[in-house]
Amino acid sequence: MNARKVYMDYNATTPLHPEVKESMRRGFELYANPSSMHEFGRTVRNQLELVRQRIAECIGAGPEEIIYTGGGSESKNTVLKMHTSAHSGGAELPPGRSEIITSAIEHPSIIQTAQHLVSMGNTIHFVKVDRNGKVDMNHFLELISERTALVSIMYANNEIGTIQDIQSLAEIAHRYGALFHTDAVQAVGKIPVDVERLGVDYLSFSAHKFYGPKGIGVLYARKGKPYYPFIHGGHQEGGRRAGTMNSLGIIGMGSAVELIKAEMQEIEERLLRLKQRLRSGITERIPDITINGHPEDSLANTLNVSFHGAEGEAILLYMDLQGMALSPGSACSSGSLEPAHVLLATGVGPELAHGSIRFSMGRETTEDEVDYVLEVLPVVIKNVRKMSTVYSGECK
C-alpha cells in the first residue's frame, strides 16, 4: 500500500474543521430534546436558536427564514415538491402556475426529483447551458412564462465549478411572477452568499461541504413566500419540518459557518493559486487535454479536465492505488454514468465526458500535494492511453 495520501475530493465532502470537532464534542453533553419545556430542553434549544441567528446573519436572512433540514437533498426535495399540486396540499399554489424550470446541469438531487415529478404528470423544463456551463439566457427566456411556478438553478456546479448569474436569473423569474430557488450547496463556504443581493426566494445548502458535519443542512425560505412541509409529524421548525432537532449537527454547522466566514477569503485566494498551478502543470505535462468549465466564473477549488482517449474511472482507480482521492466524470462501478450529464450538457462529446476527472481542493490542500498529483498523473494517463482503443496520439 502506498503511504502517501492526497485528498482532492472536497466537492464530495470535506473533513471536519478541528474546531468544529471540538464544539461537537462539547455538544454531546446536550442530550435533552430541544423541544422539551423543562430546563434541560430549553438550554439546548437556546443554543440551537443562537446558531440559527448566526446562520441567518451570514446569508443576510432573518432567523425565522432558516429551516434546519437533514441536508441539501432534503432541502431541494422540499422546495421542488411543494410547488407541485400533489405535494402542496393544494392550498398555496397560485392558480395557473404549474410549471418548473431547472437546468440541465443540476445535481442529481434536483434532476432526479424533477424526473420523479415529471413521472407524476408535472411539466418541468430543463434550460440548456453553453459550452462553459452557463445558463443559456435565450433558451431561459423562451421557457419562462406566466405558467412558471418555480425556477431552480444551482449557484455553483459541483462537477465543473461554473458559477451562475443568479441575480439576473432571479430577476427574470420575478418579472414573470415566478419564484426562485438556488441550490447553493457548492457555493456556501466557497463564495459570498447573500439572499438579499441574490434576490432568491429559497436557497439550499449543506454543512458537510464547508467542514461541518454530514446529515444537517438548511433551507432558506423567504418570509411570506409559499411553504409546505415535506416531512410531516411535528411542530418543529414552526411546523415546517417535523422531526427531533439534530442538536449535534446544528451545533457543528453553527461552528462551521462561523469559522468559514472568518477563513473563506484566505482559503479561496490560496486555492486559486493552487488551481492555477495544477492547471498549468497538467497542461504542460500531458498532451491532448481539455479544461472544462468557465474560465473565470468558476469555483477557485474546482478543476475539471478531460483526458482524450482515457476513461475517467480507470484514471481514478489508478490514482486511488497511489493514494489519491479524485472524482471521475462517470463511473461504471457506481452503476451509473451520472455526472457525465453535466459535461454532455455543455456540448462535450461522450468520449471527453467519460474521460474527465474532477480535482476539488480545500483548506487542507497544499502545494506539495498538487505537485505530487502532477508527478503521478502523467504516468497514469500514459498507461491508460497505451491500452486505449481510442487514443492514437493525435488530438481529435
Place this chain on the structure above:
Amino acid sequence: MSNTNMWVYTDIVKEHFINPKNVLEDEEHYQDDGKGIVGNIKCGDQMMVAIKVSNDTITDCKWKTYGCASAIASTSVMSEMVIGMSIDKAYTIRPEDIVK
C-alpha cells in the same frame, strides 16, 4: 464487506487492472489472423481484440480497451482464457465464464 479498506472490485479484478495481461502494444506490426471491435464510446467502453490462429486454435490474443477498471480487467482475463482454446469453443464464451 467486513474489511473497510476493501477495494471497489475483487482481488483478481484488481490484479488484472494493475497488471493487465496481453495488451497490444505494437499495433502496427502485429500480424493478426482476426480482429474485432465491440462497444461504444458513448456508453463508456470499447474493446478491440486481435487473435492469431493456427489449426483452428487460438495461439495468441492481444487487446486494447477504452473503459473502466472492470472493462480493462475482464478483457485481460478473457485474453488469458482464450489462448490455447479452439475457435469453436471461444465462440461460446459467455460473460459468466469470464466472471468465474
